[in-house]
Amino acid sequence: xxxxxxxxxxxxxxxxxxxxxxxxxxxxxxxxxxxxxxxxxxxxxxxxxxxxxxxxxxxxxxxxxxxxxxxxxxxxxxxxxxxxxxxxxxxxxxxxxxxxxxxxxxxxxxxxxxxxxxxxxxxxxxxxxxxxxxxxxxxxxxxxxxxxxxxxxxxxxxxxxxxxxxxxxxxxxxxxxxxxxxxxxxxxxxxxxxxxxxxxxxxxxxxxxxxxxxxxxxxxxxxxxxxxxxxxxxxxxxxxxxxxxxxxxxxxxxxxxxxxxxxxx
Amino acid sequence: xxxxxxxxxxxxxxxxxxxxxxxxxxxxxxxxxxxxxxxxxxxxxxxxxxxxxxxxxxxxxxxxxxxxxxxxxxxxxxxxxxxxxxxxxxxxxxxxxxxxxxxxxxxxxxxxxxxxxxxxxxxxxxxxxxxxxxxxxxxxxxxxxxxxxxxxxxxxxxxxxxxxxxxxxxxxxxxxxxxxxxxxxxxxxxxxxxxxxxxxxxxxxxxxxxxxxxxxxxxxxxxxxxxxxxxxxxxxxxxxxxxxxxxxxxxxxxxxxxxxxxxxxxxxxxxxxxxxxxxxxxxxxxxxxxxxxxxxxxxxxxxxxxxxxx
Numbered sequence: 001x002x003x004x005x006x007x008x009x010x011x012x013x014x015x016x017x018x019x020x021x022x023x024x025x026x027x028x029x030x031x032x033x034x035x036x037x038x039x040x041x042x043x044x045x046x047x048x049x050x051x052x053x054x055x056x057x058x059x060x061x062x063x064x065x066x067x068x069x070x071x072x073x074x075x076x077x078x079x080x081x082x083x084x085x086x087x088x089x090x091x092x093x094x095x096x097x098x099x100x101x102x103x104x105x106x107x108x109x110x111x112x113x114x115x116x117x118x119x120x121x122x123x124x125x126x127x128x129x130x131x132x133x134x135x136x137x138x139x140x141x142x143x144x145x146x147x148x149x150x151x152x153x154x155x156x157x158x159x160x161x162x163x164x165x166x167x168x169x170x171x172x173x174x175x176x177x178x179x180x181x182x183x184x185x186x187x188x189x190x191x192x193x194x195x196x197x198x199x200x201x202x203x204x205x206x207x208x209x210x211x212x213x214x215x216x217x218x219x220x221x222x223x224x225x226x227x228x229x230x231x232x233x234x235x236x237x238x239x240x241x242x243x244x245x246x247x248x249x250x251x252x253x254x255x256x257x258x259x260x261x262x263x264x265x
Numbered sequence: 266x267x268x269x270x271x272x273x274x275x276x277x278x279x280x281x282x283x284x285x286x287x288x289x290x291x292x293x294x295x296x297x298x299x300x301x302x303x304x305x306x307x308x309x310x311x312x313x314x315x316x317x318x319x320x321x322x323x324x325x326x327x328x329x330x331x332x333x334x335x336x337x338x339x340x341x342x343x344x345x346x347x348x349x350x351x352x353x354x355x356x357x358x359x360x361x362x363x364x365x366x367x368x369x370x371x372x373x374x375x376x377x378x379x380x381x382x383x384x385x386x387x388x389x390x391x392x393x394x395x396x397x398x399x400x401x402x403x404x405x406x407x408x409x410x411x412x413x414x415x416x417x418x419x420x421x422x423x424x425x426x427x428x429x430x431x432x433x434x435x436x437x438x439x440x441x442x443x444x445x446x447x448x449x450x451x452x453x454x455x456x457x458x459x460x461x462x463x464x465x466x467x468x469x470x471x472x473x474x475x476x477x478x479x480x481x482x483x484x485x486x487x488x489x490x491x492x493x494x495x496x497x498x499x500x501x502x503x504x505x506x507x508x509x510x511x512x513x514x515x516x517x518x519x520x521x522x523x524x525x526x527x528x529x530x531x532x533x534x535x536x537x538x539x540x541x542x543x544x545x546x547x548x549x550x551x552x553x554x555x556x557x558x559x560x561x562x563x564x565x566x567x568x569x570x571x572x573x574x575x
Contacts, residue, residue, distance in 0.1 A: 056540075062563040066570060068539050113538065146399060155446045155480050155571075162574060171536045180536070186574060194395065232570060236538065 028123060031091050039089070039097055040135065045127060049136035055126040057140045064118050064147030066230045071126045073110035077103070083110050085129040090228055092122035094148055094193060098228035104220050105131075108178055111238035112221075115230040117147030117191070148191050148227065159231070162186040166261035168249060173241055173265050183213060183249040184234040185259060191227035208233045210252040215265075216245025241265050291317075291344040293352075296506045297460035297498050299325040299437070301352065302333075303345065305503055307473045307555040310337050310368060310407050317341045319368035319467075320502055323349050324457055326434020329358035332381070333455050333464050334502075335372030338408060339415060342372020346379075357381045359432060361441065362420060363466025363502065364449045365392040366478070367400050374416040384430070385420035386443045386451035393417060424453060444468070446480040447487035454491070461497040463509070471504025471514040474554035474561060475521065481568040482575075485522050488515060521550050525565060529572050539569045 036045065054072045061067040073083055088099040103110060110128075118124075121144070127137045163186055170181040185208065192205030211223040211233070220239055233251075241247075248262040293301040302322030310316040316337025323345075324331045330349060336342045349357065357379040362370045364386070370393075373383060397417050404415065424430045424443040432439050437459055444452045448467045455464040467476070468487055477484065496509040507514055528546035532538070543562050551557050 062543065063566045066539075066566050068543070068566075070540070113540070115539070146403060155450050155483075157450070158446065158480070165574070167573075169536055182536075182538075184573065232573075234539075 028091065032123065032125075035089060035091060035096055039087070040127075043135055045135040045137050047137050047139070049128065049138055052136050053126055053128055053138045055124065055138045055140050057124055057142050059141070059143060061118055061142055061144030061147075064144035067116050067118050067142065067144055067147065068113065069116055069124070070113035070236075071110070072112075073128070076109055077105045077107050079105045082131050083128045084131045086110065086112065087125075087127040087129065088116075088228075089125040089127065090116065090118060090122055091125070092120040093117070093228050094119060094191070095226045095228060098226055100224040102219075102222040102224075104218065106215075106218055107220055107238070108240040109238050111180075113234075113236040115234055116228050117230055118142055118144040119148040120145050147230075148193050156188075159186065159188055163188070164257070164259045166249065166251070166259055168247060168261050168263040170247075170263070175244070176240060176242055178238050178240040180236060180238055181247065182234060182236040183211065183261070184232060185211075185249075185251050185261075186232050187251075187253065189227065189229055189231045189233055193227070206253065206255055208251055208253050211235060212250045213237070214248045214250075215239065215241060216243065291341075291348055293322065293348050294506070296322075296500055297457065297462045300457060300460060300462050300498075300500075301348075302500050302506060303348070304505060305337070305368065307503070309556070309559065310404070312408055315340045316368055316371060316404075316408055317344075318503070319366070320500060320504075320506075321345055321369070321372065322464075322500065323357075324434060324437070324439060324455075324462075325353050325355060326437035328433075328435025329356050331359040331361060331432065331434055331439060331455075332357055332376060333361050334363055334369040334466070335360055335376060337368035338371050339374050342375025345372055346375050358434070359384055359422075361385070361453070361455055362389060363453045363455070363464070364451055365389055365396060366449070366467065366476075367404060369466070369502070370417070371404075371415060373418040377416075377418065382422045383418055383420040384422040384424065384432075384441065384453075386453045387423040387425045388451035389420050389423070389453075392449065392451050393419060444487050445483060447484040448475070448477070449479045452479070452487070456494070456496070461495065461509075462500065463491075463494055463496040463498070464500045465491065465502060467502035469499070469501040469504075469514060470518055471501045471507070472555050473503040474557045474559070475518060475564070476560050477522075477564040477567045480571055481522055481526050482571070485519065485526065488519050488522070491515070492519075517553065521547070521554070524550060525568055526572065529565065529569050530575075533569070533572055533575075539566065542569050 057069040082105040083103050086101040089096050090098050125139045165186040167184050173179050190203050190206040194203045207227050213221045246262050246264050251259040293303050302320050305318040321334040321336050360376050360381045360383050362385040424441050426443045430441040440456045442454045452468050492515040499509050500506040525547045529542050532542045543565050546565050
């Protein structure tokens with residue numbers, strides 16, 4: 001190797017370190033294989049399952065603390081074949097395993113949306129676990145950073161004043177027709193990663209752990225969630241009410257508080 | 266080989282000139298008698314612009330000087346301090362921070378030797394405490410070498426929305442008014458009584474797209490009252506200072522915020538989604554603002570999660 005080549009390599013290394021040249025994805029692949037092993041063990045996961053799932057997320061998020069994402073299934077939920085669980089994994093978040101949606105075959109179609117925090121440029125994965133136990137994954141890369149340690153709340157006073165307030169929002173329903181509904185709860189969803197300079201300590205985690213959505217006595221969705229979910233957690237979903245009934249949402253948080261809301265249809 | 270070395274030298278030269286701007290380049294414009302400001306560039310903060318993206322400046326009284334916002338880096342603070350020294354040898358008695366954003370406060374440390382009072386809204390200390398760590402992380406990435414010597418200085422003199430604070434600079438009274446949540450939850454304006462000059466901080470953005478970090482409803486309310494202030498000159502947080510008779514700057518910001526609010530309210534009332542709002546609301550404003558692409562959708566996101574709870 002000539003001296004010139006050595007200098008060139010040294011400069012390229014410098015440029016890479018300074019971030020002028022993006023290194024390859026091998027480190028990301030390593031991270032995922034570790035996460036896969038931790039969450040799914042040796043189970044086989046079919047990758048690029050674009051025939052089954054569509055994961056939508058902005059390529060470049062505008063606000064790392066509020067990144068709207070959605071997951072749709074391209075196949076209907078039927079009693080014989082349905083998505084039993086939808087796992088959401090954000091590789092580089094402090095708690096990568098971000099959400100587990102337990103889904104009923106009663107949902108005619110899987111069409112879910114929520115808002116998440118993103119801590120670094122990262123891969124995000126939606127993994128469908130079918131009722132036969134098979135796993136199918138789609139992946140998106142999202143550019144955003146700082147969402148998990150970002151200061152909570154632009155107006156903390158207003159946010160704390162409405163803590164626990166809930167809304168169920170939906171259009172007028174036609175029985176038998178699919179309709180969109182949104183459950184949203186006012187909650188700081190403190191990640192435990194926000195540092196309070198005054199007390200020289202971290203603001204204790206206080207986040208929504210579980211949201212259960214029932215219609216007419218049947219559970220449609222149960223979400224187990226963590227600190228990747230944005231402040232004021234929101235779940236939007238599609239369902240097709242076949243008869244009149246009551247839609248209820250019950251929220252449990254990490255301080256064992258329970259909040260409920262319902263809506264008659 | 267010659268090509269290789271010329272690329273290398275270009276790289277080294279760029280690094281060299283990216284380091285601190287010269288005092289001669291740091292121009293202060295007179296606005297009224299004894300009032301000067303440096304106009305920030307309409308860019309995101311970088312090592313090249315040393316974070317000098319906001320309007321900063323000073324008011325000279327007969328006894329001392331009040332600095333209003335200190336700059337987006339320690340280096341900008343030093344340039345501002347040198348510029349003040351070229352105008353007057355009076356001491357700097359107050360450094361006023363209109364709000365917590367880094368382009369307005371990171372120069373504070375350059376004035377430490379003057380031993381001034383640091384003045385801000387009563388909620389500024391909490392806002393700084395909760396963001397400090399975030400800023401350090403973010404700014405070591407964006408500011409590069411200009412981030413060196415960062416030191417956050419907490420304000421020691423606080424202003425509440427209920428009681429505006431009058432400060433005397435020697436035959437020159439300035440009035441500091443604190444606001445309830447608007448652009449942020451701790452905005453402060455400064456009014457020079459002698460010349461009727463109003464420093465708005467970031468309650469007013471001119472030319473540059475505003476950044477919403479508080480409440481869209483609160484900001485519209487604050488603007489509607491600010492536009493009626495009896496002033497001769499206005500110095501916005503970003504953009505060119507102007508004669509108060511010309512209300513175009515105020516009107517443009519009000520139009521932007523009300524357009525965004527009405528668009529989002531329509532979507533929320535129609536049970537539409539945040540994604541729809543981000544994609545469609547306010548896009549007709551794109552040609553009217555610098556850096557629109559960088560901040561607009563973020564503003565819509567912030568406004569949506571506020572207006573969802575109306």
